[in-house]
Amino acid sequence: MTAQTPPTPPFRDPQLPLAKRIDDLLGRLTLDERIAFLHQFAPAVERLGIAAFRTGQEALHGVAWMGPATVFPQAVGLGATWNEDLVRRVGEAVSAEVRAMRARDDRVGLNVWAPTVNLLRHPLWGRGEEGYSEDPKLTSAIATAYTRGLRGDHPAYWRTAPVLKHWLAHNNETHRDTSSSSVRPRVLHEYDLRAFHETVRAGAVAGVMPAYNLVNGRPNHVSPYLREHLRTWTDEDLLVCSDAGAPSNLVDSEHYFGTHEEATAAALRAGVDSFTDHGTDSSKTVERVRGALARGLLTEDDIHRAVRRQLSVRFRLGEFDPGSGPHADIRDFDTPAHRALAEEAAEQAIVLLKNDDDLLPLPEDTRIAVVGLLADECKLDWYSGTLIHRTTPLEGLYERFGAERVTFAEGVDRIRLRTSAGTYLAVPEAVDASDEARGAEGALDPALLAGRTDLPPLTTDTTGTVLALVDWGDGVLTLRAPDGRYLSVADDGYVRASADQPGGWVVQETFRLERHESHGSRGPHDSHDSHEDGHLLRHMGTGLYVSVAADGVKVAEGNGEIFTLVVTERGEDCVARAASEADAVVVVAGNDPHINGRETQDRTTLRLPEHQERLLRAARAANPDTALVLTSSYPYAVDHEDLRAVLWTAHGGQAAGTALARVLAGGVSPAGRLPQTWYAADSDLPDLLDYDVIGSRQTYLYFEGTPLFPFGHGLSYAGFAYENLTHRVTGDEVKVTFTLTNTSGRTADEVPQLYLRAVNPSVPRPRRELAAHRRVTLAPGASTDLTFHLPLTAFAFWDVAHSRHRREPGAYELLVGASSEDIRLTTTIDLDGTPAVPRPVVELGLNAADFDDQRGTQIVDRTKTSGDAVTPVADGAGELLFHDCDFGDGVTEVTLEASGEGTVEFSLNGGPVLAVLNLSPTAGPYDYTTLSAGIAATGVHDVHLKLRGPLRLARVGFVRHEENRAVV
Structure with missing residues (x-):
């Protein structure tokens, strides 16, 4: 007899409706198999031919943590483009690279945890680099564009399945797993929920990730808002993935539940479908679910619902189709188009904050001094991939102006560290590194050095090694060997020059100098040869002090070695020399995204680190034609009165240097816009844990002071005229039209912005509120008529007296301009609505x-x-x-x-x-x-x-x- 081919099970039949396919597969899974699916790392079910699956692939601005990939600007930089079309194309490129990398490495997941839509309410939040804007309208517009790019255009199959982070009201790293955000109903509905709502409603979101914090006293991982709000916004099955370790936090740090069985059951019933806990070890999650079932805290239906939502995502990704769906063969990785897009995004993210007397763009024959700690850096952050290509500002200026016209002064302090015995710390040459750390020509690959234990540790000798010392603020230092390697501490406790850059979940390349009480009171910059100044050197990663032993320099318990700093060269002296010999100076300052402001660590001040302030003062004193380029993840409060030009860009990814040079040279007219308010001083800020943006007058919506630079601000090398503002109410929308004209002689982008304001509100309303925007490219002298369609719902607020959105009747201003404070056109409309009535x-x-x-x-x-x-x-x-x-x-x-x-x-x-x-x-x-x-x-x-x-x-x-x- 001829062997018959087993019939194809219904769940593998793409001709059947999705719901029937899911029902069929659910019916074939045993209870134990379903329980196992609840962990982030769902195991294979070999009897059904189902592969293992994991939720979670970081893809915030490129594929992260999986090796080389195209690196786009940080998320806050993408927000600064104010360009949904660009951001959608970035999402498309990222999702293509996810698919291409998945084809050669099955560790790469298709459920991507991106974007972050938490609003940038407070500029000291350590993860501000991950969000798009302080404004919910702009945030949702950029997030929607990115998720559409990640999802793809196929009507049924998704290239990747985006999960939004982090639900909800999450803007502090300080005590982030135990602090509670007090969010009054108006702030909840008008601010925090809004960014999520509009993005989910757009239809390209696979799910959300709850945040670590509590909201109104209740952990986000058991939030009723998942059921009461999130799941009512769409008919799709949304997948809720826990943040890493958060299910255990419900008991271990938050003490919200007495047992892990209770906590797991509560999270599952609230709507968490995938538990990210204990890494790849699913045994504890499985044990807790089984315990909850045994105690009657869960039912099989609770498990069934969660697994169904997971399977819905897997089906939409094509996993159970022949050939794994239409996207399985994508191989687009590091293509010329992706490289060009990374440069375009970096260019569009640059914001020109100030340009007195048109210092910029710089003429092509300008002799330029490019100085500063970030002048020859292309920094990554915690959610970056590994760079395949890179350009620094220095390299970009070399390429644009010629190396003969560009001089460089990094501005680091050069020091030696003298021990109490009179010897000096010395860095051995890394000549004995193992072969795998060497490239094709035998050169060390610095990226492979971090954490190595086969490199020789530091030692001491009579001359020592001159180290580059950088104070990044709050007394946090990095020390670098002459060949560029950073001093780092490996697991064995020895100090080695073994890192290309500071990085890692726990940064092992940062130190702090602490004055030893038995020595004098002068600081490390009080004398070029401060032999009287004794310091202990504390390693920040371990909290231990550096000591000198016979077998090398290490960190150990106890007081550690007493060091004297011998300053051989001050950074500001080098900067002053270079600046004085140039026609113009470009000071590149900012932050290292792994130091003093990142996940787990909030910033303490808006001020630049004192080291960088010194360099900026030295450059300004030596040359009045000084431009400051802030390359940072966050706003800063800088004294710019005597600076002729100031630019800001987030860390711009692999093409950052090329993009900056093109803008400085005038090849591109800058048109980025600030996605958040830049405040003038720390005193303008509310407490980090004050989430009441209305009551404490936060963000541009309510802030009544004078900002350093306002929301939406950004200058251009071109000029634009705004004219002919008209409006018309038709049906359930307001149609707003005006004319924009490029009055200059160069092609350039402009970002016209439309704001609205209630004239005589019965409750506190925003001073002005972004209603629409568009990034437009216009040739010299060209004009275009722009039309925005505002739904009448945009004029409503949350009426706490009646628990509903309500539009008040009365006058509303429509304001059109180049920023929230640069308003060019204004008109007033009268709208009907529901009058205020007393609370019943x-x-x-x-x-x-x-x-x-x-x-x-x-x-x-x-x-x-x-x-x-x-x-x-x-x-x-x-x-x-x-x-x-x-x-x-x-x-x-x-x-x-x-x-x-x-x-x-x-x-x-x-x-x-x-x-x-x-x-x-x-x-x-x-x-x-x-x-x-x-x-x-x-x-x-x-x-x-x-x-x-x-x-x-x-x-x-x-x-x-x-x-x-x-x-x-």
């Missing part, structure tokens, strides 16, 4: 978190699964204000639902206290009781509540005059 507190009561204003309170979780309450902050006293509460014909009693212990004082319109309600201690924070007190009130009044003590107030109710019951 007798019928509905008051949710405590729905206040209009507050002082000294924070929002916390009402229960572990849902709802909000309000509690006083640490000092134990706070106030809540509710405007326009309608008591109708009269109430006789106020009731409170509260837990904890303390006192609530009730008054109207700021008048005398009408009732004092004392709460005796309850059994716990979630054990609520109802208190009541007699009052007499009719008509409409403002309600004031003073909260004292560690209580949680959930709701306020009232009893009508004719009734004898609370209305809640």
Whole structure:
């Protein structure tokens, strides 16, 4: 008999509807197999021919962590382009490289964890480099473009499956897994949810990743908002992937649950579908799920739902189709098109902040001094791939102006470190490195040196080695050998010159000099030969001090060696010499993305590090024609009054140097725009953990001070005229049209921006709010008519009195210009809407978190699964204000639902206290009781509540005059 081919199972039949295919595969999986799928590293199911699968491939601005790849500008740089078409093309290139790399390495995942849509609310946030903008409209526009590029255009099959990070209200690394963001309903709906909402609604998002922090007292990994908001925005099955280690944090650091079984069950029921925990070891997650099932904390249906969402993504990626779908054969990697796109993106990300007397562009015969710690650097960050190509600013200027016209001074301090025995630290030559660290011509490959233990450790001798010392701020130093290798500490504790750049999850290349108490008080820059200054050298990665032993220099427990810094050359002296001999100076300053501001570490100040301030002062003093180029992941507060030109670019990826040189030389007119406010001083900033952008007047939306440079700011080498603003309300939108003309003699881009403002709002509204923008290229003298279509929903705000979005009737300004502060055209429209009406507190009561204003309170979780309450902050006293509460014909009693212990004082319109309600201690924070007190009130009044003590107030109710019951 002829052997018959087994029938194709329905889940492998691409002609069947997706839902039926998923149902079929789910039905074939055993319960144990489904449970195993809940971990990030889902195992293969060989009996069904199903391969292993993992969620999570970092792809923020190129394929990360998987070796060489095209490196595009940092995400904040992509945000600075204000160009959705460009960012979509970057997403397409990144997804193509994911597919190409996947074809040769199955460790590369197709579920990409990108982009980051957390809003850049606070400029000191350590991960600001990962976001796009402080504005939700711009953030969602750029994020939507990137996800569309990552997803691809096929109607059914996705090139990659993007997951948005990090849900929700996540803007601090300090205590990031235990701090709670207090987010009032208006901020939640108008700000934090909005960036996610518009991107998810666009239809190219596979899922989200919850953030480490808590929101309103509840960890994001058990947030009811996943169910109440996220999953209502689309009919697609959204995959929710936990952040790394976050499921364990629910017990281990947050102490939110008593057992891991409870925590795992709560996260799964809340909507987490894939648990990223314990690396590749899935055993603990599997054990916890089984324990939760055994205790009745989970049902098989809970597991079924999560696995279904996972499988939906895998099917859309083509995994179960013949040939693995239409995208399986993509091999586009490091193509000429990708290289050109990286350069184009780097060019478009450059922002010209200042250009007095048209210092820029520089004439081609200019003699240029390019100076600064980043002048010959092409820095990567934690979410970068490995560079295949690279250009630094120095290399770009050499190429553009010729090496004979460009001089270079890095500006590092050159020092020797003298030991207490009178010898000096010495760096041995790396002549005995193993063969695998050498390239084709025998040269050391620095990228292979970090963490090596076969290189000789530092030693001491009578002359020592002159080291390059850079203070990156907050006293954090790097030390570099003459051949460019950074001093680093390997696992064995020895100090070696063995790193190409600072990097790694724990940076092993940073140190801190700490003055030894028995020596003098002068600092390392007080004398060229500061032999009286004794210092201990602490290694930041281990926290241990550097010591000198017979077998080499190492870090060890104890006080360590006492070193004296001998300064052989000051960086500012080199900078001054180079600057004085040039026609113009380009100072390249900024940050190293692995130091003082990155994941796990917030910044402490907006100021440039003092070392770089010294270099900038030296250049300005030596040559007035000085331009500052800030190459950084973040805004800085810089004194620019006597600087003729200032530019900013995020770390621009592999083509950063070429792009910068083209802009400085005028080959490209800069048209990047600031995606966030640049504040003038630290005193302009709220506390890092204050998430109330309305109450504390944060971001350009509410900030009432004078910024250093405003949101949307960016200059051009060209000039543009704005004319003929008109508007028309048609149906459910406002059509806004105006004319833009290039009045210069060069082709250039402009980014016209449309803002709106409520003229006489009944509640605090933004000073102005971005409604639309477009990046436009115009030839000399050319004009174009631009039209923006604004939905009437853009004019609404979240009405806390009625828990809904509401558009007020009245006047609204439409403002068109080149930035949020450079407004060229203005018109006013009158819109109808829903008038404000008093709060119907007798019928509905008051949710405590729905206040209009507050002082000294924070929002916390009402229960572990849902709802909000309000509690006083640490000092134990706070106030809540509710405007326009309608008591109708009269109430006789106020009731409170509260837990904890303390006192609530009730008054109207700021008048005398009408009732004092004392709460005796309850059994716990979630054990609520109802208190009541007699009052007499009719008509409409403002309600004031003073909260004292560690209580949680959930709701306020009232009893009508004719009734004898609370209305809640």
